[in-house]
Structure formats: structure tokens, C-alpha cells
Amino acid sequence: MSFDSFDRLGAPPLGFTAVRPSWDELPRELRDFLTTHLGSPVVRADVQSGGFTPGVAARLTLTSDRVFVKAIPDDHVLAAKYLVEAETSGRLPHGVPSPRLRWHGTATGWTILIFDDVEGRHPDLAPGSPDVHTVASALSSMVALLTPNPIPGLPFASATRTHQLHGWRDLLLSPPRDLDNWEGRHLHALADLETRWMRDADGATLVHGDIRPDNLIITASGTTAVVVDWAQPCQGAAWQDITDLVPHLIMTGHSPEAAEKVLAEFPAWSLAAPEVITSYAAAFAGYWTRMSRQPAPPGVPHLRGYQRRAAAAAITWTMYRTGW
Ligand SMILES: Nc1ncnc2c1ncn2[C@@H]1O[C@H](COP(=O)(O)OP(=O)(O)OP(=O)(O)O)[C@@H](O)[C@H]1O
Ligand SMILES: [Mg+2]
Structure with missing residues (x-):
């Protein structure tokens, strides 16, 4: 994204609003936890730049699956929001158009949510x-x-x-x-x-x-x-x-x-x-x-x-x- 893409009010284009860590920038313990938990190495990680939260939001390609992962340090001011999201997503009725929450929990000092990946x-x-x-x-x-x-x-x-x-x-x-x-x-x-x-x-x-x-x-x-x-x-x-x-x-x-x-x-x-x-x-x-x-x-x-x-x-x- 170049500076020219910002509008006159200083807003970046939609979908390029978040500054998030790349997979390689994550602590090794978190990456190790995720690969062990997912049962597969991460073949590719596509960081998602929509939204504003500075936490992890990445589509992970595994050897034979794909997942979407959100994570934020437990002591971050927004960690509580991630837990609310997990509680809500996990209880949405069948038929509501939203990705299935596969797992959530805390590990290595991070609050982690793992969803079905949505291609789109x-x-x-x-x-x-x-x-x-x-x-x-x-x-x-x-x-x-x-x-x-x-x-x-x-x-x-x-x-x-x-x-x-x-x-x-x-x-x-x-x-x-x-x-x-x-x-x-x-x-x-x-x-x-x-x-x-x-x-x-x-x-x-x-x-x-x-x-x-x-x-x-x-x-x-x-x-x-x-x-x-x-x-x-x-x-x-x-x-x-x-x-x-x-x-x-x-x-x-x-x-x-x-x-x-x-x-x-x-x-x-x-x-x-x-x-x-x-x-x-x-x-x-x-x-x-x-x-x-x-x-x-x-x-x-x-x-x-x-x-x-x-x-x-x-x-x-x-x-x-x-x-x-
Ligand atoms: N299940 C999913 N599969 C694929 N991509 C997803 C999925 N869920 C979210 N995304 C993408 O990741 C981006 C960030 O996810 P999300 O909106 O859940 O968190 P956030 O942006 O960190 O929160 P906030 O909007 O409060 O800043 C979304 O804009 C969307 O593009
Ligand atoms: Mg969002």
C-alpha cells in the first residue's frame, strides 16, 4: 500500500487498516503450540490486514487443512474481547452465516481462537x-x-x-x-x-x-x-x-x-x-x-x-x- 492510497482524511483503503504481526514475528513458543495443537506444520500464513486490532489474525495453510487464527497476549487490554468473541461464536445457532469456532483457550501467555477458514x-x-x-x-x-x-x-x-x-x-x-x-x-x-x-x-x-x-x-x-x-x-x-x-x-x-x-x-x-x-x-x-x-x-x-x-x-x- 502506498501513501497515495490514503484519502484526504488520512484513512487507508478498506481492508488495509490493521498492523499485525507476521507468523515469523510471533514468539517461538506460540508457533510451536499452534503447530502441535493443529497437528501440522504451517505451510503458509496469510496475515489479514482488515480491522484494527493489533493482535494476530492469519489464515494458516496446513499440510491438508486451512484454519483462521486470532490471538492476543493475555495481558493486552483487548484480550477480554477475544474471550467474548469465543463465547459468542461458539454459541451461535446453526444457520447463522459465521465461521465455526474450532477451539479457543490460552497457551504460552496468549488468548487464542481457531476458526474454520473462510475463502473469500x-x-x-x-x-x-x-x-x-x-x-x-x-x-x-x-x-x-x-x-x-x-x-x-x-x-x-x-x-x-x-x-x-x-x-x-x-x-x-x-x-x-x-x-x-x-x-x-x-x-x-x-x-x-x-x-x-x-x-x-x-x-x-x-x-x-x-x-x-x-x-x-x-x-x-x-x-x-x-x-x-x-x-x-x-x-x-x-x-x-x-x-x-x-x-x-x-x-x-x-x-x-x-x-x-x-x-x-x-x-x-x-x-x-x-x-x-x-x-x-x-x-x-x-x-x-x-x-x-x-x-x-x-x-x-x-x-x-x-x-x-x-x-x-x-x-x-x-x-x-x-x-x-
Ligand atoms: N474465519 C475466517 N476466515 C478467513 N478470514 C477471516 C476469518 N475471520 C476473519 N477473517 C479476516 O481477518 C480479518 C480480521 O479478523 P477479525 O475481524 O475477526 O478481527 P479484528 O479485525 O482483529 O478485530 P477488529 O475488527 O475489532 O479490529 C477480517 O477482516 C477478515 O478479513
Ligand atoms: Mg474485525
Whole structure:
């Protein structure tokens, strides 16, 4: 990837956002554990550069099999997320389009997850791409399998997502100097607007909670979408995962109107009242605007650039919905 591939907001192209260790950079004990556990030498390791987490994410070719491995040091701040992912992935009902978790555990000081390998690519969400329909259809249809929530004990959306997805109220407390004209003029109204959806966040569905193109894989046939990275699940209202596509559709060239039109044919989209969607758009815009101003987490150099681009898309969506 060359520097030219970064956009004007400093975001790298989709799929090239993570900085991860190569197989050879891993501690020998971890490599030895994996080869012994897998019962085969690793013939080839393809590090996956989608996502942001600085842990191991590699497709491993074995002598007669393939697996996908994620791993992070036990003492890393994100290790708990890996355990949540293992707990969730291992309990998803049959039929949910997600890779089977083969094993998880800790060894040599690392938290390790081993999945079936999925051959494929990230979806192209540009206007006219058939992947848009494939992804929206997968997200809408999985609602039936995930309702009622099959994993008891998950936190509710009102205790997780609503604490995360907001920003304008926080920015209002101490408005940054570099807010643009529109953001500054509407800051009070945006701070009011971004809370309405929270009353409608709860529900009976298992919500993935982190739907982004790099957490979706279009399989080799080109007609099936698989959902990976179940590290932020909650129990909530069923409209959320499909609605999370909107900013990503805008980032890849849809107008807000076109993005919503694509989703309108899927039942999950119409479960939210229009004012809830408007508030949700504002909440995403606020969240990304707020987070993009934070210092970069260690080992995650591209997250803030991505969030600047995502904020711009969510603001475009909010402008469209509010007419402001
Ligand atoms: N079972 C799988 N088979 C093949 N590739 C996979 C599989 N699961 C994930 N991937 C690829 O690996 C990348 C990283 O995996 P994943 O999204 O699970 O972790 P992460 O990116 O570290 O987490 P985050 O998105 O929170 O940064 C994905 O973007 C995807 O391209
Ligand atoms: Mg991911």
C-alpha cells in the first residue's frame, strides 16, 4: 500500500487498516503450540490486514487443512474481547452465516481462537455492486435465527451501545476549535438529537454490534456473506445491524437516499421508526466525530483516520435525514 492510497482524511483503503504481526514475528513458543495443537506444520500464513486490532489474525495453510487464527497476549487490554468473541461464536445457532469456532483457550501467555477458514473477500459496497444485496440480505435474514437471543446473559444494548454511540453531548461540554461550520451551528440540536434512538435500542435479538465491511466476507461463490468478529454482541432491537450498513454504503459512494433505498426492501430495516433512524445517524456522526479526535491507541495507527472518514459519511447521512 502506498501513501497515495490514503484519502484526504488520512484513512487507508478498506481492508488495509490493521498492523499485525507476521507468523515469523510471533514468539517461538506460540508457533510451536499452534503447530502441535493443529497437528501440522504451517505451510503458509496469510496475515489479514482488515480491522484494527493489533493482535494476530492469519489464515494458516496446513499440510491438508486451512484454519483462521486470532490471538492476543493475555495481558493486552483487548484480550477480554477475544474471550467474548469465543463465547459468542461458539454459541451461535446453526444457520447463522459465521465461521465455526474450532477451539479457543490460552497457551504460552496468549488468548487464542481457531476458526474454520473462510475463502473469500470483503464486500464491495459501491453503488451497483451485487454484494450490497448479498450483505443486506444476510443481515436481515439472520435476525430470525437470532431472535429470541439464543445467548442468555448478554448485556443489553441500553447498557453497551448507548454508552458508546454518542458524541455531540460530549463535544458540547468543551467544543473543539476545529468543528466545522455546520457542526458548530447545530451542536446543541445534534446533542439533543443523538439520544432519541436509545429508548428503542433494546429488544429480543442478538445484535452483532460491529457491522463493517471488514467484518463481512463474501465467499468464493460470490453469493454468500459471512459475518465474522462477534466480539461486541448484545441483546437489542433487530434494526441495528442492518442500519449500521448505511454509513459504509455512503463511504463507498452511495448517496444517503440511495443507501436507504437499497435497505428498504429488507424487513429488518423497517423495524425502526423514522425518528429513531435519524437519531441513530446523528449518534454515529457524534461518536465518530468525538473518537476521531482521541489519540491513537498503541499499535493502531489507522483507526482515527478511518473514524474521520466515517464521521464525514455519518454527517452526510444526518444532513439528509434532518434537512439541516
Ligand atoms: N474465519 C475466517 N476466515 C478467513 N478470514 C477471516 C476469518 N475471520 C476473519 N477473517 C479476516 O481477518 C480479518 C480480521 O479478523 P477479525 O475481524 O475477526 O478481527 P479484528 O479485525 O482483529 O478485530 P477488529 O475488527 O475489532 O479490529 C477480517 O477482516 C477478515 O478479513
Ligand atoms: Mg474485525
